[in-house]
Every structure is written in structure tokens, then in C-alpha cells.
Amino acid sequence: VSATNQGGRGGRVQVPRFGHGSRVPGWDTAVDLTKDPATVPDPATTPVPPQLREQIVQAMAKYPDRRSAAIPALHAAQDEHGWCSPEAIEQVAAVMRLTPAYLTSVATFYDMFKTEPKGRHDVFVCTNISCSLLGADEFFEEMLKAAEGHPDVNVASFECLGACDIAPMASVNGVYVGPLDADDAPRIVEDLEAGRTVLDHKQLRYRRSTDPGVLAEEASYFAPDPATSEKADTAGLGPEGDNVDRPGPAAPIETPTDEASNPDES
């Protein structure tokens, strides 16, 4: 792969290229055309972990067409194997009675499937518009730096994760945290290594709605029954038996702009 980000006038960017000028990896990999295409693997010679088989069979039962279970099955196989390895694909193919090529085509289409081995912990940093306006690109650099030397941590930039209200944010093993600043990057790695809940005080699940009307009963279209007008004191769901005194979303969410911002002022 030849790629360079410098040289040229004003740092002109060169597009990374593989052989034959292709921008897609694998296009120049030699293919043995004398071989027959892979067929549906023989269940007798393809051992599948029983719990994985169970999950795939259950997923297939939910749909009128068993192929609909391709994505859930690949999710299960990825959880089992850490990535969509050829072996994992083979196992899914054996249970679903599909060819490995079909499942590979599906696995390579979606961003959440890993088609090469990566770290066990996923840190997806959103670098789309709203997050990048508030410093996501800088945070992504910090995150890459923090994860250096930690092969277990897989850091990737991701398209909009649907949490622009806590921008800049990241999804750490599926848990949304934000707004993040540079200091959070090493903390995320520390929390992951220690097996702790990641950035507990910055998790999206505790964030309250920002719309002032949601607490005002007069704004509610359906007049609340006095018996049900319990006042919210926690947002979202706390884990059961959770007695941690957390700053939580009750604390003002700060927007990390350069300028001092006062959330109470409109």
C-alpha cells in the first residue's frame, strides 16, 4: 500500500492505492480460478459451538425466510470469535445452509462487522458534523494516542452514532459516553483495562431530556392523573440497586466550545 499525507503543495493528499491502482484492498490478491467456488459447508465436518448454533437457530425461527437471520447470526458469531473470521463465517454458513461467499458479502457491507482481527474492546469515536464541530477530530487523535500499546482496544472513527446532544461522543463497547474531552481518552482505556464501567458519569443513559416542557404538567397534552404525577429525579434508567452518587445528567451539560458558555442564559 502506498499512501502519503504530505509532500506536494500545501500538503496535497495522495489517495492510498493497492496494486492495479485499486482503492479496495484485496483486489490484487491472487485467486485460484481452478478451484470450485465454496459451497454450503458440510455440517458433519464443520464443528459449531453449541451456544452459537442455538443462537443462530433461534434467530432463523423469527423470520419467514431464514436468510433474514444473516445479520443477527453474524453478530452472534462475531461475539463468539471476536471477529468475522473465515472460520466464524464457515460456521454460520453451515448452520444457515448458505454459502460462505454470501455471508462474506453481507459481513463486508456493514461497518459493525470486523472482517479482520481487531482489539476486543470497541471504541467508536463519532467524527461526523455535530461532533467534529465540537472537537471530535481532536478527541479521536487523543484516543488513538491513548490506545497505543493496548492491542485490546480497537479505536475507530465512526459516522454519526445518533447522539449529537452529547457531542463529542464515543460508543465504548456499545455504551454511549459524552461530552468527551482530551482527559477522557486515557480514562476510557484505563476503565476498559480494569474491567470497570466506562466513564460512568458521562453515560448517555442518565441524561435527562433538555426540553423544559417535559417536566411541566401544564405542557402535557393528556392531563396527568394526580396519582401518577410522580416527579422525575433520575433520567433514563439506573442499574438495579445502583446507589452511586453520580454527578449525572442533573449537572449541567457543558458544551466544550472555546468560548465560555452559560447554559442558563438564553
Added chain:
Amino acid sequence: MADVKIILDRIDEPGLNTLAVYERRGGYESLRKALTMSPEDVTQDIMDAGIRGRGGAGFPTGRKISFLPHGDMDKYLVCNADESEPGTFKDREIMQKNPHMLIEGVLIASWAAGTTRTFIYIRGEYAYQADILEAAIAEARDAGYIGEKILGSDHTVSLVLHRGAGAYICGEETGLLDSLEGKRGNPRLKPPFPAIEGLYQGPTLINNVETLATVPAIIRMGGKEYAKLGTETSTGTKVVSVSGDVQRPGNYEIQLGIPSRELIYDLAGGPAEGREIKLWFPGGSSSPVMTKDDLDIPYDFDSMAKAGSMIGSGAVIVIDDSHTVLEVAKKVAKFYAHESCGKCVPCREGTNWTVKMIDRIEAGEATPMDLDIMASVQEQIIGNCLCVLGDAMAMPIGAMVQKFRSELEAEIEAARERAEGADVADVIPVGVADEHAGPFPVH
């Protein structure tokens, strides 16, 4: 206009995601009421409400339901919870905090449309929200709201939560159907439209989360009553996600038709002190951008369309004067280039060319003529693909070139000056252009 909450109504109430609290607040009463009505009457009620799809296209929901053929056949209902439009996060809050409202809406719509199999396609990244929905579906099933002959009626319905795996294109309805069938999420040629031939070739109704979550309220208050909210052609309330350079980013439920300024400044707090709005997206990154002069346009479907943009999924992204238009354009173009599924040439190539042209501007190699080429590329994408992903890039980029031309020209000039100061030895000769890379000498 009075502050009215329907979707976000007391949404932070503890335990609202459980059946017990939802029922205590009158949950599933609308389903009971709907089941005593005929499917035609339910559809008529939704038509009377005048509600338009909240996912982006703004198509009247009642009419969409009425398009489904009648008779005994396998019909499907799919709830589109693949919320991926940059800047949009309203469905996430609904599913996380009030999942039963969505489930009830799905069940009522399935009664109206006569579908027995229903699906919620949620994007794979929303793992926490999917877990909550899954638990809520199990609760609803145990309580007899989902299953054979629910609540003593002759309506039989199943509901399956399907988790995606990260692809923006799966929010496009036919791409979503292909993905739900277990394929790569490539959009299909239309017609036939999903209402005639959709999931598993059967007639399929596809609706956004917020649209379906509003249905219980419409049944409860009556369609005509709902239509009194908002404006005449954009009825009801809408949850708007405001993000970017504002002091209080978040979801706000507004009556359609309030001035955009009220939404951005009064509710979301506007940009930080000392900053001014430079541009804003009224409906996600796919909508043509607006300037600070457009802030008094009422926030509703028709006013925004008349002003040359759209309210799309209801995602307002505000960008203040500390950012350049070029950096916004680059983010937008890169996103669509990454997410283009590659099926149609104008989109696949057009998005990539646009990224390269922006790179050229940054590298100081562009001239103002490149802006004309950029605008013409956008024009040639629009309307020439199976789906609107390409258009979704072409519209905002086209609007940026049109509305911020002088700034972009200044940007080109500044980049050229920077580049001329660079070491001449580093210059790559223009002659080694890659013939695969499009008509422009890009390296």
C-alpha cells in the same frame, strides 16, 4: 404558541419504560379503542390527523396506510428505527425512555393496515435502546398485547426486533428491506413501491419511529383534534434534535410552524456568547443549508420547502462563525462518499469526486472554476439514482456553493497562497494523473 408535549410528555418519569408505569399513564388504552373500531376508521382517523411521516420525506401517513392492498395475503409492517441521518437523535430518546408508546403505535398501525407480521429495524449501534425495546416487547407479549387474537379481537400480530449492523443506507426504505431480508442493504428500483411489493415481495408499510409513536395519541384524542395542532398542512408536534454550536443541544418537541429562531435561540440557547450563526441545516445533513437570514422561516414542511430546503428528519445542526464552510462541506461529502452503497454510478462517483474537489481546494490547486464544476456535478447526481443518498449530498453541497460562493472563493485564494509558499521540490507533477480517478488531475 402554547407548549404542548405529546411525544416527550413527562418522558423522564422513572420507570416509564416498564409496562406498569406506561399502563398507569393510560398506555394501551388507544390500542383497545382502535380494536373496537374498523381498520378503515382507524386509517381515516390517522388521515384526519394529517400527520406526515417524521422520517424525512414527510409523506402523509394515513395515505401511505391506505395504499396497502386489501384482502387476505401476507402483508408486513416495518418500523424504520435505523436512525442514521447525521444530527438526528429523536428516535433514540423515544425508544430508550418510552418504548411501549412505539410498540402500541406499531400494533395500532398493524390493525389499520391489516398486517400480521411486524418488524422494528433498529440500527445496530443502538444496543442499549434495543435491549430496552426487547424487554418491552417481551412484557407486551406476556400481557397479551402481541400474539394470537390480541385483547379478544380477531387481530393476530407478531413483532420482531431486528438489529442492523451499521449502514446509513439501511435507513432508505428499500435498502432497509433488503437488509432485513439478510442481504447487503442496496436500494431497489422503484416502482414497484414497498406498499405493493416490499418485504419478501409482499405489500409492506414502512414508517418512522416518531410517526408510529404518535399514533396512540392520535387515536386517543381523535384525528381532528390532533390536526388542530401545528399548521394546516403540517399538523401536530414534532420532536426536533438540535445540535452543533448551540448551548443546550437536545431534543425539543415543538408545534410545527414556530419560527426557526425560537427553536434555535429560545429553546436550544443559540451559539455561545460572542458567536453568530453562519449556516444551519434545518433537517439533517441532507437538507440544503440555510443562512442566518433564514432564521425567521417557520419550522414546518411547506414553509421550509418553499424556502428551498426541507425539515427532513427534524435535525437542526447549527454552525457558528468559528468554522469555515469548506470544513463543513468536507465532512458532509466524506460522509456520503463513505456511505454510498456503490450501486448507482452518479452517486458512487459523484460523492467521491466531490471529496476530491474539496481536497483540491484545501491543497491550493483549485480555481473558482472548480466551484462551477462542483455545482454541476451536484446537479447531475440529483434524480439520477435509485435512492436519494446521492441527492442528500448534492443538495447541501449545491446550496453551500450557491450561498457561500464568495467565502469559498476566498478559501481557494488563501489555500493557493499558502501552497505557493511551500517548498517547490515537494510538488508532484500534475502529469501523473490517475485515469481512474475522474476527469480532474487528482493524486
